[in-house]
Amino acid sequence: MGERRVVVTGMGTVNPLGNSVHESWQTIMDRRSGIGPITHFDASGLAVRIAGEVRNFDISGLVDEDMAKKARRMDRFCHYAIGTAREAWDQAGLDDIDDSRRIGVGIGSGIGGLNVQHDNSVQLANKGPRRVSPFYIPMSIGNMAAGVVSMVFGAKGPNISLQTACATANHAIGLSALMIKAGMADVMLSGASEGSVSEIAIAGFANMRALSTRNEDPAAASRPYDADRDGFVLSEGAATLVLEDYDHARTRGATILAEVLACGMSGDAYDFVAPDPSGTGAQYAMEMALSQASVSPDSIDYVNTHGTSTPAGDIAELRGIHAVLGTQAEHAWVGSTKSYHGHLLGATAGLEAVLTVMALQHNTVPANLNLDTPDPDLPPVRLSREHVETPLTTALSNSFGFGGHNSSLLLRSL
Numbered sequence: 001m002g003e004r005r006v007v008v009t010g011m012g013t014v015n016p017l018g019n020s021v022h023e024s025w026q027t028i029m030d031r032r033s034g035i036g037p038i039t040h041f042d043a044s045g046l047a048v049r050i051a052g053e054v055r056n057f058d059i060s061g062l063v064d065e066d067m068a069k070k071a072r073r074m075d076r077f078c079h080y081a082i083g084t085a086r087e088a089w090d091q092a093g094l095d096d097i098d099d100s101r102r103i104g105v106g107i108g109s110g111i112g113g114l115n116v117q118h119d120n121s122v123q124l125a126n127k128g129p130r131r132v133s134p135f136y137i138p139m140s141i142g143n144m145a146a147g148v149v150s151m152v153f154g155a156k157g158p159n160i161s162l163q164t165a166c167a168t169a170n171h172a173i174g175l176s177a178l179m180i181k182a183g184m185a186d187v188m189l190s191g192a193s194e195g196s197v198s199e200i201a202i203a204g205f206a207n208m209r210a211l212s213t214r215n216e217d218p219a220a221a222s223r224p225y226d227a228d229r230d231g232f233v234l235s236e237g238a239a240t241l242v243l244e245d246y247d248h249a250r251t252r253g254a255t256i257l258a259e260v261l262a263c264g265m266s267g268d269a270y271d272f273v274a275p276d277p278s279g280t281g282a283q284y285a286m287e288m289a290l291s292q293a294s295v296s297p298d299s300i301d302y303v304n305t306h307g308t309s310t311p312a313g314d315i316a317e318l319r320g321i322h323a324v325l326g327t328q329a330e331h332a333w334v335g336s337t338k339s340y341h342g343h344l345l346g347a348t349a350g351l352e353a354v355l356t357v358m359a360l361q362h363n364t365v366p367a368n369l370n371l372d373t374p375d376p377d378l379p380p381v382r383l384s385r386e387h388v389e390t391p392l393t394t395a396l397s398n399s400f401g402f403g404g405h406n407s408s409l410l411l412r413s414l
Contacts, residue, residue, distance in 0.1 A: 110346025174263025307336025
């Protein structure tokens with residue numbers, strides 16, 4: 001028996017572009033930004049007053065009455081995880097699988113219940129310890145997204161939660177795929193969730209000078225690779241992919257959306273928040289993914305980059321891409337969908353994996369939004385400034401996190 005292959009049979013997302021995969025992809029095709037003024041709280045006293053918020057999302061219609069009551073004791077990152085898992089589950093048609101022990105969950109979060117942490121810290125400071133919620137701990141810990149998803153869907157297989165900052169979702173997808181290859185599960189609900197648009201997060205990132213301050217023009221704020229970029233836009237949301245053993249999916253007649261070939265992982269061993277300017281960390285992750293799958297760099301048609309819109313990070317990643325692809329870097333299309341949806345921290349790689357699968361399915365490379373004047377210091381790569389319709393078969397989706405966590409997901413259309 002050969003090595004098990006892993007495929008994607010369902011996808012779900014809520015994010016600033018929309019509350020479904022179809023809506024999110026259509027927003028990109030319409031070249032519309034999901035960034036706008038902050039409405040979750042009063043941001044008038046902050047230096048940064050824009051973000052990518054999830055809008056008009058209500059969990060109550062997605063769960064039974066009992067879980068809807070329990071949802072009142074959850075941070076919204078858990079709500080987002082349930083919502084995206086529901087969309088992915090339904091698309092994959094998993095209701096007919098009898099053995100719940102063969103369905104696992106691998107959903108992470110870069111920060112977890114940040115809003116609950118903030119609100120209870122304020123209560124503690126202003127009103128004392130007796131006013132801290134008795135549900136504070138289970139509401140705030142990052143693994144609870146994986147926990148509640150398993151409860152909603154009765155998934156009794158392996159249940160894991162990752163936390164590697166902005167690389168979280170890719171790592172969760174990569175490790176979930178390895179668990180399927182090892183025979184530990186037939187199906188894994190995998191991805192990440194983040195409810196990160198909060199006052200303390202905006203203040204913290206703004207004081208690092210990491211965020212764009214284009215408060216008067218939010219749609220133009222996220223502009224990876226543009227000479228006038230001034231930082232990333234903080235966003236929130238979630239994405240879940242149903243990963244499944246290929247033979248299992250074929251036997252039950254599931255629609256296969258793409259194949260997960262590998263996930264390369266590396267560490268910068270360089271700095272708390274700054275990437276290694278040489279781009280070698282990104283390079284090693286991509287090289288590992290290609291090596292694991294025995295795929296030639298010449299086969300890569302598209303790279304969905306981490307591309308946050310920070311000067312140091314953008315250039316370092318493109319240096320890594322150029323080192324891996326060589327002359328192919330001038331032929332493979334390269335772009336960052338963060339120009340539309342901003343940076344969802346731990347969940348961003350999950351959303352970008354979903355959008356990369358959509359690009360493969362539609363044979364369409366999304367344009368880089370707001371790329372008016374490319375930075376002259378960028379390494380030579382092929383950046384898409386308009387939507388490009390072209391045959392796409394194999395793609396990389398990169399994500400890198402504070403602490404030097406690098407990940408590169410290798411996907412192929414079938």
